[in-house]
Amino acid sequence: xxxxxxxxxxxxxxxxxxxxxxxxxxxxxxxxxxxxxxxxxxxxxxxxxxxxxxxxxxxxxxxxxxxxxxxxxxxxxxxxxxxxxxxxxxxxxxxxxxxxxxxxxxxxxxxxxxxxxxxxxxxxxxxxxxxxxxxxxxxxxxxxxxxxxxxxxxxxxxxxxxxxxxxxxxxxxxxxxxxxxxxxxxxxxxxxxxxxxxxxxxxxxxxxxxxxxxxxxxxxxxxxxxxxxxxxxxxxxxxxxxxxxxxxxxxxxxxxxxxxxxxxxxxxxxxxxxxxxxxxxxxxxxxxxxxxxxxxxxxxxxxxxxxxxxxxxxxxxxxxxxxxxxxxxxxxxxxxxxxxxxxxxxxxxxxxxxxxxxxx
Amino acid sequence: xxxxxxxxxxxxxxxxxxxxxxxxxxxxxxxxxxxxxxxxxxxxxxxxxxxxxxxxxxxxxxxxxxxxxxxxxxxxxxxxxxxxxxxxxxxxxxxxxxxxxxxxxxxxxxxxxxxxxxxxxxxxxxxxxxxxxxxxxxxxxxxxxxxxxxxxxxxxxxxxxxxxxxxxxxxxxxxxxxxxxxxxxxxxxxxxxxxxxxxxxxxxxxxxxxxxxxxxxxxxxxxxxxxxxxxxxxxxxxxxxxxxxxxxxxxxxx
Numbered sequence: 001x002x003x004x005x006x007x008x009x010x011x012x013x014x015x016x017x018x019x020x021x022x023x024x025x026x027x028x029x030x031x032x033x034x035x036x037x038x039x040x041x042x043x044x045x046x047x048x049x050x051x052x053x054x055x056x057x058x059x060x061x062x063x064x065x066x067x068x069x070x071x072x073x074x075x076x077x078x079x080x081x082x083x084x085x086x087x088x089x090x091x092x093x094x095x096x097x098x099x100x101x102x103x104x105x106x107x108x109x110x111x112x113x114x115x116x117x118x119x120x121x122x123x124x125x126x127x128x129x130x131x132x133x134x135x136x137x138x139x140x141x142x143x144x145x146x147x148x149x150x151x152x153x154x155x156x157x158x159x160x161x162x163x164x165x166x167x168x169x170x171x172x173x174x175x176x177x178x179x180x181x182x183x184x185x186x187x188x189x190x191x192x193x194x195x196x197x198x199x200x201x202x203x204x205x206x207x208x209x210x211x212x213x214x215x216x217x218x219x220x221x222x223x224x225x226x227x228x229x230x231x232x233x234x235x236x237x238x239x240x241x242x243x244x245x246x247x248x249x250x251x252x253x254x255x256x257x258x259x260x261x262x263x264x265x266x267x268x269x270x271x272x273x274x275x276x277x278x279x280x281x282x283x284x285x286x287x288x289x290x291x292x293x294x295x296x297x298x299x300x301x302x303x304x305x306x307x308x309x310x311x312x313x314x315x316x317x318x319x320x321x322x323x324x325x326x327x328x329x330x331x332x333x334x335x336x337x338x339x340x341x342x343x344x345x346x347x348x349x350x351x352x353x354x355x356x357x358x359x360x
Numbered sequence: 361x362x363x364x365x366x367x368x369x370x371x372x373x374x375x376x377x378x379x380x381x382x383x384x385x386x387x388x389x390x391x392x393x394x395x396x397x398x399x400x401x402x403x404x405x406x407x408x409x410x411x412x413x414x415x416x417x418x419x420x421x422x423x424x425x426x427x428x429x430x431x432x433x434x435x436x437x438x439x440x441x442x443x444x445x446x447x448x449x450x451x452x453x454x455x456x457x458x459x460x461x462x463x464x465x466x467x468x469x470x471x472x473x474x475x476x477x478x479x480x481x482x483x484x485x486x487x488x489x490x491x492x493x494x495x496x497x498x499x500x501x502x503x504x505x506x507x508x509x510x511x512x513x514x515x516x517x518x519x520x521x522x523x524x525x526x527x528x529x530x531x532x533x534x535x536x537x538x539x540x541x542x543x544x545x546x547x548x549x550x551x552x553x554x555x556x557x558x559x560x561x562x563x564x565x566x567x568x569x570x571x572x573x574x575x576x577x578x579x580x581x582x583x584x585x586x587x588x589x590x591x592x593x594x595x596x597x598x599x600x601x602x603x604x605x606x607x608x609x610x611x612x613x614x
Contacts, residue, residue, distance in 0.1 A: 190476065193476045193477070193478065194475075194476045197470075197475035197476055197478070197482075198461070198465045198468055198470055198475055198486070198489075199465075199470075199472060199475050199476070201454070201458055201461055201462045201465065202462060202465050204451065204453065204454055204458075204462075205451045205454065205462040207453070208450075208451035208452050208453050208454060209449045209450070209451055209452070211413065211445075211449060212445065212449035212450070212451065213451070213462070214413075214432070214433040214434050214437075215411060215413075215433050215434075215437060215442075215443055215445075215449075216434075216437065216442075216462055216463040216465075216466070216525060216526075216528075216529055217434050217437035217438055217463065217465070217466030217467070217529050218434055218462065218465060218466065219432075219434045219466075220434065221432075226472070272453070334453055
């Protein structure tokens, strides 16, 4: 049984290695050829990949309908920004009231600031999880949505810490392409390993049948809290990257509509598919830019519009409706990319199974 | 030693309805005990009380000399109680093999770090539970289906997969909720032999709910009869068959 497998396995390993090298090469090429504006979009793709993956971990793999993602991003973004700003920048930003003394002189390099941002968001996620994960389905969605709004209100009003509604400006532009894509790749690898492990199976069993999972000895509540905490941690990391990508943050960016942007990606890609989330995150981020012409003046032949801001969002609304009606499982459903699947649909030569040694 | 499982006046009320009233069950190690009664008699509720799905309104449940009243289901499973469900509850989007692997997560004792980093210690455990899962699937005759989606199996095989999954938790006491439901007479006879086989092979104690009298009378040495939540009879198959109260509950008396 194991022997005939060996050959295609090593072929798959070789293909994976080749694809990784090609991917890395592409990143170098992009960095060298693209203008700064295009690079910005490209970096945003990576941040959205992390966000989509982290939301998919709770919504897709653990089956918890959570809508609090904007809140965790906000926690991560603010934590990272405050830790990484120089004392001079803080003085310049906090014009209403100076920043609280214990934060005034903190100035960390990007990596520790980002990690602390993730850990803090994870801690907040754990706190919320312990309380809110006693709820299910719609009730959980409402509780997490409310929580995310609370975070925003706190950020608006805690002026001595967050600079309130003025936001934080002039953050160092730390999020280079290497940071963004490095983090996205690390998060992808981590999630693939997590989902394939025994813990991943436990998460999926909760999604499929909570009562049976509990009866099979899975500590359902503990597992939900774990999944929620990991997801918040990753959302915090993405938030930190976003802060130093935009270089300006304010509480209004983290309204609950931000959560729905990510939910759109997860639903389009397939609830419960890592591949789907990655593909959809990139496709949606790019389309947001490509479709920007829809917002400007349009010449439709029979009439000319003066430009309707927000028209491109109508495209996504329509797309979402079409997907929900005709293909509820999204792009990928719960399947994942694999070389064998490519071979099955004829995009790769089938592996040369000798007669009598084939699997299945 | 005493009984492996003992319930002392266990009662469950849903509002004004007493679903189970003063259940006093005692199961010795190695026994196969039947729980029968008309529909709505409180049999599945009794299972749910003992396995922790519901908290009893009153009374005490002792398993293996420990008070397990009000423990969470997964904690009770950890102590060695497993069950199947009347309305099959498989992990529908997972493969047959994965269904059995999940049930071993608890006994595997792998922490998050070794599992995600795929450390050698974890890979050894993973290999062990794969071997055990395959052995269990072979035991219930599902070895060739390990890669199929659990819910793509025919009904009878789904029932057997549920039993394999329950066995994977390494139980001492196994609750089977209507294992013969939807089976034809031949399958029921096979099931009886299967129940006796796993009892001996895995040193199990079994409590089963069943409407199929041939099965219950065939494998159980002792049984309890519930009606409207009250235990109306208790004894050997012969005693039960001739008990006027049982006949009344099942057939009704003018």
